[in-house]
Structures are given as C-alpha cells and as structure tokens.
Amino acid sequence: MDKRFLNVQVSISNDKTIIYVKQGVYEENVEIPSNKPNIFLRGEGTDATKITGNRSVGDGWTTFRSATLVVSGDGFLVWDITIEKTAGAKKHQAVALRVNADFAALYRCYINGYQRTLWIQWSNGDDNDDQELDTLYYGEYENNGPGSSTNDRVTWKGYHRMNKKDAYNFRVSEFINNDEWLDSTSFPYPDGVQ
Structure with missing residues (x-):
C-alpha cells in the first residue's frame, strides 16, 4: 500500500x-x-x-x-x-x-x-490470465446502464445469461452459507432475487 x-x-x-x-x-x-x-x-x-x-x-x-x-x-x-x-x-x-x-x-x-x-x-496462485476459462461461471442477470447490452459478450463455455431461477442459486443463503460466517459481520444483506 x-x-x-x-x-x-x-x-x-x-x-x-x-x-x-x-x-x-x-x-x-x-x-x-x-x-x-x-x-x-x-x-x-x-x-x-x-x-x-x-x-x-x-x-x-x-x-x-x-x-x-x-x-x-x-x-x-x-x-x-x-x-x-x-x-x-x-x-x-x-x-x-x-x-x-x-x-x-x-x-x-x-x-x-x-x-x-x-x-x-480460487486458484493455485498461477499468474496465468487464461486459467479461469476452464472453470469459469460468468453469469449476468438483469444488467442495466451503459455497457449492459449482452449482444457482444464473450462466447466462453462458462458464460450465461441468467433468468430469475438461475439467479436464485446465487442468493446469499444458497451460495455462501451466510449463517456460517456472514451473520457475524453485522453486514445487512437481502436474501432474495429482485
């Protein structure tokens, strides 16, 4: 720093x-x-x-x-x-x-x-810019604003335009087990999908 x-x-x-x-x-x-x-x-x-x-x-x-x-x-x-x-x-x-x-x-x-x-x-520390392509899940859900159009996005196997059902799996309680650690941080968080 x-x-x-x-x-x-x-x-x-x-x-x-x-x-x-x-x-x-x-x-x-x-x-x-x-x-x-x-x-x-x-x-x-x-x-x-x-x-x-x-x-x-x-x-x-x-x-x-x-x-x-x-x-x-x-x-x-x-x-x-x-x-x-x-x-x-x-x-x-x-x-x-x-x-x-x-x-x-x-x-x-x-x-x-x-x-x-x-x-x-999550990696072994390699400085390899392409290593994430093998395990990538890149999802977009209801983006808005400049640059939000998904028409010219990458064609990687792991790229997804998510619907509400897909996004549900990334809720705080589903994705990161909030009750095991996030509750102790005092960070407020919604646990739904908008």
Missing part, C-alpha cells in the same frame, strides 16, 4: 482491523496480502471515498496484476467505498477488484471499470 492510503484511522480489535478511509480519491493500487486477514475497510460513502487505478494490459501489466484493489487476506470486509479502474476500454483488460480470499464481503460499494472489472479467483 502506498503511504497516502495508510494515512487513515485504524482501529484494531481482537477479531479484525478496522481501517476508516476518509473522504477522498485515492489514486493508487492497494494490496491486502494473505498474511493480513480480517481487514475491514470502512469508507464515508461511494460518492465520497474512492480508490482508483489505471494499470492495464495496454500498458504492459497482465490482467492478473492490473487490479486497483487486490484482496488475498481471508475475512476481508469493505463498506461504502467505490473501487474503480480508470484505464478505459482502449487500454484493454484491466481489473478494478481482484479477490482471492475466503469469507470476503462488500456492502454498499461500487465496482466500476470496462473489462474484467471484478475478478474473483
């Missing part, structure tokens, strides 16, 4: 380290390593607290290494923060948020980007 990001209020408890990230735009790449579990980033609102980065494949980074925020520490929580990739579509693939940790949750967060905005990965 860069020194500017560390210039925030930190509260350490027995269970987690809470980092209060003040209002501002933090133009940097942040990494939460695997030896730093139970980090909780708490912002002041998605319009007020933003972490932005512009690394991209077009600038010589791999997709894997381009992420604005990398989370490898288990038990990561983030609330009221925008995480964005500002590289733009012409810079090709660029990740805003990469999560390769267990028990990670986001609440009232925006994740903005152009290509591969969110990368959630």
